[in-house]
Amino acid sequence: MKNILNGLKAAAARYNSTSLILRILIGLVIGVILALLLPGWTWIGEMGNLFVGALKAVAPVLVFVLVSSALAQNGQSLDKRFGTVIGLYMLTTFLAAVLAVVMSFLFPQQLVLADAATADTVPQGLGEVVHTLLMNVVANPLEAVASANYIGILMWAILFGFAMKAVASDSARAFMGNVADAVSMIVRWIINLAPFGILGLIFTTVTTSGLSIFTDYGKLLLLLVSTMLIMALVVSPLVIFCCLRVNPYPLVLRCLRESGIPAFFTRSSAANIPVNMELCDKMGLDRNFYSVSIPLGSTINMDGAAITITIMTLAAAHTLGVEVSIPAAIILSVLSALAACGASGVAGGSLLLIPMACSLFGISQDVAMQVVAVGFIIGVVQDSVETALNSAGDAAFTATAEFMQWRREGKPLPAFLTRRHKASKEHK
Template sequence: MGSLLQKWNSISLVKRILAGLVIGAILGKAIPNIAVIALLGDLFVGALKGVAPILVFFLVMSSLAQHKKGAKTNMGTVIALYLIGTFSAAVVAVIASFMFPVTLTLTDIATEASAPPDGVGTVIKTLLLNVVQNPIASLSTANYIGILAWAVVFGLALKHSSDHTKTMLGNFADAVSQAVRWVISFAPFGILGLVYATVSTSGLGIFTDYGKLLLVLVGCMAVVALVVNPLIVFLNIKQNPYPLVFKCLKDSFITAFFTRSSAANIPVNMTLCESLGLDEDNYSVSIPLGATINMAGAAITITVMALAAVNTLGYTVDIGTAVVLSVVAAVSACGASGVAGGSLLLIPLACSLFGISNDIAMQVVGVGFIIGVVQDSCETGLNSSTDALFTAAAEFRQWKKQGKPIKW
């Protein structure tokens, strides 16, 4: 058994995940609706979601507590990249929607019971209230805004604590990180279960229904992942960005695609940053922050779906309104929840710019839930892989200035 496990672990994790993906798809078509197989996916996602809040809390708190005065940080650059990337994605979505206009067949589609926000002010208010939520409640509900805020508060408060206390915090952070590595080692089985459940319930028909809408959405995300993001990275590190881009897509996009949760993919991105040799003091803060505000995929979804509603109703959109929509979509995306389908309930906010009624907007949200198997998976993969990409780009930019060679 020991030698078998050793051989299993010697195989690349990506290859094991791809094997799980293929096996899950085959089983989903051959013997659908076996609960035990689908349970593997639920267990994997549940474990990631369970450990991620604790990981974020201890890593951020420990890194801030042990941060030495005068030591350089690149958080300003990371945040700037996050905001530029999200706004650029919204612009790409606007351009694509003008070039390839999409209309929808709107019917009385059942939607989830959650109520959408009724304005940008509501989104900002919710964000601020999440910041001051009870820290225990934030951990239990995976409120990453609250977790980050309280981790920063406690980390700064512990900066002047004794070395023993700081060592203990570091040990806790290391222990949680090790637990995360154990969870991630089960990713192939989790992906197998997730793919099996998707193929069993939706089959391949989801790729043909609403095909044009999916093509525009996925096409925009592909342009951002393979053109816009590499350009942003190149402007920062002044060398070929594609090896780094493809590594982030390979190591982060795949798991995020199937877990459909930026929050659940935080441990995966932490491991990716560690493999790139990045500074833990930086990525332990920037990765969870990215899972909260770096939402290029969400900006694309909000923009394309809102403009599809506009086209369906025959409204005319001028350039000025399109620019405003890009800004609103980018700001709204930053407030999107880091869970599956988190961006869809922000579509009515963008629709309100054009005077579209909430009833019609919620039908558009319903269409979003129908295509969510593909759309939300691609959106989350783009969001999460970009967190690691921009974190690495910001640090590599710093390395470049210091004359340190960049390797990945």
Template sequence: MNNFLPAIKKVIAAYNQTSLILRILIGLIIGALIGLFIPSMKWMAEFGTLFVGALRSIAPILVFVIVSSALCQNSARLDKRFGRVIFLYMLTTFGAAVLAVITSKMFPQTLVLGESASAEVIPQGLGEVFHTLLVNIVSNPITSLAEGNYIGILMWAVLFGFAMKKIGSDSSKEFMSNVADAISDIVRWIINLAPFGIMGLVFENVSNNGLSIFTDYGKLLLLLVGTMLFMAFIVSPLIISFFLKCNPYPLIFRCLKESGIPAFFTRSSAANIPVNMELCKKLGLDKNFYSVSIPLGATINMDGAAITITIMTLAACNTLGISVSFPAAIFLSVMSALGACGASGVAGGSLLLIPMACSLFGIDNAIAMQVVAIGFIIGVVQDSLETCLNSAGDVEFTATAEYTQWRKEGKPLPEFLQKRK
């Protein structure tokens, strides 16, 4: 026993000292190999269940306490940076939907519709989208936390933060700061165990589906991935370059490396908030600003979700022989962008917003839910890349909003951005 404990401590120390990305890659490979060659080890899937469950449980609390704490301690007023970052979030989400329309027209896809799926929450049209958003905003705060309704969580967090700020005592500010730090530490501990969770998730997908996602739905998956990569490496950099008047790629690559890669494997923008907050700190941003804009971005900055909703809907139209006119495609982009912003408050994420978009073209729910079922099959890749794009964008546009303000005030940009195009 005396030799056993030191050996365990050495193993834990070696584990913690190894790069998280490397650990995740090792877990991914092990999960895939066991899923292919020993699919009978069903108990391994429980690692993924525990990991996803822990993230889903802590993420709503994390958003609430971080936003409340930030507003409670924020001594500055909301300035032009907030308007600018919200504009960037909405502009790029709409732009992503338009890009998805263009790529879908260039490379039309069809689906092999199989068994139907089922869902509890299926928005039917634009009016219901607005209704759902309004209802979610004023939803019971406890219910919002329990169900992961991030729109409602944000609203109550803002009110609670301002109320605590009005009290104005140092003890209340210190309490909120300590709670936010504690919850952030819990999330870091969970993410530190991501390699085991990823191993379980990959095992479950590979043992159940094999490599069929790359054969049966390879072209559809390639279109989704290609569109998201084009958004990440072409469209977003152009927008950032327009605002900053400099080469945007140092910022893009840094955000993808330090925020996008962890988000790719955790598949949760909300759970990735502590990672993004730490990156914003490294980028020299104002904590009073990014402590609000990052949780906000995890809710409304949904480029990847807009792409998924649009492409899957147009693939369903192609399968059913429905011709989509240009005005209808633009309206689809608007609906996809608005729906994507509320994706976090809908059970099942962006995929369950596909029936809402399909309803534009008279596609009934039974058929639309078959499209959702296909989405779940390719979700192991699609959802990971979608989250990567969304989470990295939160930091990119937060930094763009603040650095733009720096330029207007005559303050130099960080050294890594000062090289001209």
């Protein structure tokens, strides 16, 4: 028995000492192999459900305790960096919509419209989306935590944090810090099990999703994914370069690797909040800042959603022979960017905002809901890439805002961001 325990301890130590990304890739490969060889072992997929469920359960609590604790202890997290990161979130969401318009004009798509999708809640206009967003701000705090309403969680956490700073004793504020540290440790334990979760998720995906999405809607899916990749690998790095004046790819690729890969498989921005916070901690960012900016980004940094809404709407217009003028395309870009920021407050996310955008071109609700149905069919891939783009952007732009502050204060940028830049200069 003692030898068995020692063997388990040695295996656990070896597991923990291996890179998390390498472990995730191994889990991915094993998941694909098991799905092909043993598709009837559906219990394997439960590991993925447990992993995503655990992340979704702990994320709202983590956000609340981190934000309120940070503000109670110093209250300095809402400084110039906060305005910078909001500006970056909004700018890139708009640029994503513009990019989607350009790509749709270059590669117009035809849809096969058949059965209409159904939904309980479909917003009738931008006003309804904004109303939903504002109501989420003042939602019951307990209900906000239970339903993962991050706008509401942020609002109440900020108010509670400032209130505790004003009335609580030093020992009470220290206790809040200890609670935040304890919840963060629980999150690290859950993230450490990510390879098993990814294994279960990829097993379920391979065994349940056929190849029809690639044969029937391959061109549309290719356009969506290509546009999102251009946004992630060209447009966003260009924005970061303009802000920092250094090679942006070490930061971009690190965020895609450590945030985008888990988000691709979980397909949930909420579930990836703890992953992004862990990444920000590794990059040496200020926890008082990223504990606010990361959950906010999961709500308003919606590059992928803006791309999906725009491309699907223009595909419907092209299918029906509706002429889209340049002014109308610009209005669509603005509408898609604003609507995407409110997507998390609408049941069904970005796909259910397509009818609202379609109404801009006089496309009927019935036809628009058929477009939504197409979106659900290709959602296995489209939603995964969309979530990866959004989540990696949350971490990348949070880091960019932080590093801009470092520059203003005369602090050196982290080695991983400047190493290649310096090496190229020395080579020259």
